Amino acid sequence: MEVVSAVVRPQPKDDDLWEQVPCNLCGSWDVQVKYEGTTDQDMEKMLQSYSASGNFVSKETLVQCKHCGLVYTSPRLRQDLILQSYTDAEDPLYVSQAEGRIRSFGRCLDAVSKYTRPGRVLDVGAASGFFLKVAKDRGWETYGVEPSRYLSEYGNRNYGVNIFCGTLERAPKFEKKMDLVTLWDVLEHTFDPKDVLTRCNRYLRNGGLIVINYPNIGNWLARLAGKRYWFILSVHLYYFVPKTIARILEETGFEMVEEAPHYQWLELGYLIYRLEAYVPPAARAIRLFSRLLGMEKMLVPYFAAQTRVVARKVKNI
Numbered sequence: 001m002e003v004v005s006a007v008v009r010p011q012p013k014d015d016d017l018w019e020q021v022p023c024n025l026c027g028s029w030d031v032q033v034k035y036e037g038t039t040d041q042d043m044e045k046m047l048q049s050y051s052a053s054g055n056f057v058s059k060e061t062l063v064q065c066k067h068c069g070l071v072y073t074s075p076r077l078r079q080d081l082i083l084q085s086y087t088d089a090e091d092p093l094y095v096s097q098a099e100g101r102i103r104s105f106g107r108c109l110d111a112v113s114k115y116t117r118p119g120r121v122l123d124v125g126a127a128s129g130f131f132l133k134v135a136k137d138r139g140w141e142t143y144g145v146e147p148s149r150y151l152s153e154y155g156n157r158n159y160g161v162n163i164f165c166g167t168l169e170r171a172p173k174f175e176k177k178m179d180l181v182t183l184w185d186v187l188e189h190t191f192d193p194k195d196v197l198t199r200c201n202r203y204l205r206n207g208g209l210i211v212i213n214y215p216n217i218g219n220w221l222a223r224l225a226g227k228r229y230w231f232i233l234s235v236h237l238y239y240f241v242p243k244t245i246a247r248i249l250e251e252t253g254f255e256m257v258e259e260a261p262h263y264q265w266l267e268l269g270y271l272i273y274r275l276e277a278y279v280p281p282a283a284r285a286i287r288l289f290s291r292l293l294g295m296e297k298m299l300v301p302y303f304a305a306q307t308r309v310v311a312r313k314v315k316n317i
């Protein structure tokens with residue numbers, strides 16, 4: 001008798017807080033476990049972590065698609081719960097890093113400016129508008145989309161950069177096409193990256209650029225860290241590598257222009273706070289030293305195994 005093997009879609013129960021998802025890139029349910037995890041978690045703490053500076057180390061299971069290699073969280077917390085948390089998130093910690101983040105975005109825009117002159121830019125997941133402020137100061141016409149009421153209001157009030165509060169699905173139809181769409185620290189947070197990139201394609205003019213940075217789980221530092229890779233956080237639902245990013249961009253109508261290591265600038269005190277989640281005694285010792293030397297506000301560049309890609313729209317989707 002012939003044995004037919006099939007991958008069966010799991011049936012969710014109505015009261016489940018968690019949901020299984022298929023591969024976003026190829027649609028397959030055929031996965032292998034990359035890092036075994038659990039759904040037995042402190043739900044209140046976990047929900048609070050869905051904010052711009054969410055720091056909750058993931059205990060969820062990461063799976064890898066057997067067909068295309070995409071790594072993602074499954075099961076994951078239900079979308080409506082996550083979205084509500086992003087909407088309600090207040091994040092004074094994130095906005096307290098204004099100086100470092102604005103300087104960091106200045107460098108990011110320098111890198112993009114090699115390929116385009118100022119025009120119309122849409123920043124998806126604009127948070128408090130730091131990138132858009134930098135772009136506006138350099139002559140760009142700015143638009144943003146951001147689910148957090150607190151962060152979008154902060155950006156509009158302080159910088160007047162036209163941030164729509166909500167998700168990309170609900171965002172307005174802009175009258176004219178964009179020259180540039182940016183997703184800074186965003187794609188890995190989204191429920192459906194392919195849908196997000198498809199929408200970005202539709203917002204762009206032909207030949208317009210998209211810029212994405214992402215934690216590269218295939219980078220040698222990330223591989224060395226394994227399960228302890230610092231970007232394995234509950235807020236991150238997807239873990240891309242150059243191969244999966246290249247494929248998802250190609251399938252949504254883009255052609256790769258540049259791929260480069262992504263550096264960021266943050267205050268030393270804030271970096272120590274992030275370190276505290278992993279090695280508390282070391283972080284406390286460094287904090288003490290930096291306080292003694294008055295260095296907590298010092299801006300430091302750091303590379304944390306992130307990659308930045310610039311791609312060009314070559315096809316309408």
Ligand SMILES: [Zn+2]
Pocket residue numbers: 023024025026027028065066067068069070
């Ligand atoms: Zn796949």
